[in-house]
Amino acid sequence: MRSLSSVGAVVLLSGVSFALTNSAGTAMVLGWSCALGVLAALFMRGVDEYLQEEYSGAGSLVIAGSVSVIAWALRAVIGSVHDPWTDPLGVVLATGLAWGADTVLRPGKSRSCFICKNPIEGGASLTCPRCRQTICARPECWIGRHARCHRCDTQDVVLFPVSDERWWRARLGPRVTTGACTSCFKEAHERDLRACGQCSWPMCKRCWDYHNGRCARCEWVMPRLPEALGAVSVDRPAQPSKRAAGAARRHH
Ligand SMILES: [Zn+2]
Ligand SMILES: [Zn+2]
Ligand SMILES: [Zn+2]
Ligand SMILES: [Zn+2]
Numbered sequence: 001m002r003s004l005s006s007v008g009a010v011v012l013l014s015g016v017s018f019a020l021t022n023s024a025g026t027a028m029v030l031g032w033s034c035a036l037g038v039l040a041a042l043f044m045r046g047v048d049e050y051l052q053e054e055y056s057g058a059g060s061l062v063i064a065g066s067v068s069v070i071a072w073a074l075r076a077v078i079g080s081v082h083d084p085w086t087d088p089l090g091v092v093l094a095t096g097l098a099w100g101a102d103t104v105l106r107p108g109k110s111r112s113c114f115i116c117k118n119p120i121e122g123g124a125s126l127t128c129p130r131c132r133q134t135i136c137a138r139p140e141c142w143i144g145r146h147a148r149c150h151r152c153d154t155q156d157v158v159l160f161p162v163s164d165e166r167w168w169r170a171r172l173g174p175r176v177t178t179g180a181c182t183s184c185f186k187e188a189h190e191r192d193l194r195a196c197g198q199c200s201w202p203m204c205k206r207c208w209d210y211h212n213g214r215c216a217r218c219e220w221v222m223p224r225l226p227e228a229l230g231a232v233s234v235d236r237p238a239q240p241s242k243r244a245a246g247a248a249r250r251h252h
Contacts, residue, residue, distance in 0.1 A: 002047060002048075006044075009040070010063055010066050014066075014071055017036065021075065022074070023080060029087065033068055033091070034093050037064045037095065037097025037101060038098070038101045040061075040098045041098045041105060044060040044063065060099075061098050063098070065091060065098075068094040113125070113134065113141055115140075115150060118138075120134070120136050129147060130159050133149065158209050162209075168194055168205065171213075172194035172195060172196075172208070173195060175192055175193065176188060176193040179202045181193055181202060181203050181204040182201045183207035197222065199217050199218040199220065201218070212225070213229070
């Protein structure tokens, strides 16, 4: 998607470039090269925001560089290149301005919240373990109690590998065939239930995921949680000794 739109931008801008400069003088070629650099940077920023990806400046350098080289080549073909230095200087200006515009635009992007787009003030940001986006600490964006962003909460984005049987078996053992989920009360034939390592009450995979690997009944936490979860402070009751005891009992 990103490379497709970059190719589109190169074709479009090369056409515009050629149309504007094929009979233009030195000043026009150089002036347009500057505009081209800024346009390329703005375009890539727009694409990244649309795709909701982390902003990367490399694309705009490539676009600005290739467009100015293509326009140069086209003018050389029709014989409207007047001197040997205007066009190389144009290429340098276009890529230089693209780089400069990226540098100016980038901090605003990487230091803003993925959800509310507000700038993030000194360190008050979190990386959501589910979507890996940078989220501000405002309660409208971050749900500390559930250690996830609002978007992941409303869209039920999962954290654990749902269908990786080895993953589940290694942490909670095989599927339980009787009983009902401690949390949502769905029964063994409806949901894939796994027993708690401490109280042995079963909980379904969805609920284990929803509770970030913590038993809804006894608050035991399953071993070897995804690293991403450790990076944020999951707002669980501070009972490290009980958790450790539970883990130890599980491993005998
Ligand atoms: Zn926010
Ligand atoms: Zn998220
Ligand atoms: Zn459940
Ligand atoms: Zn339990």
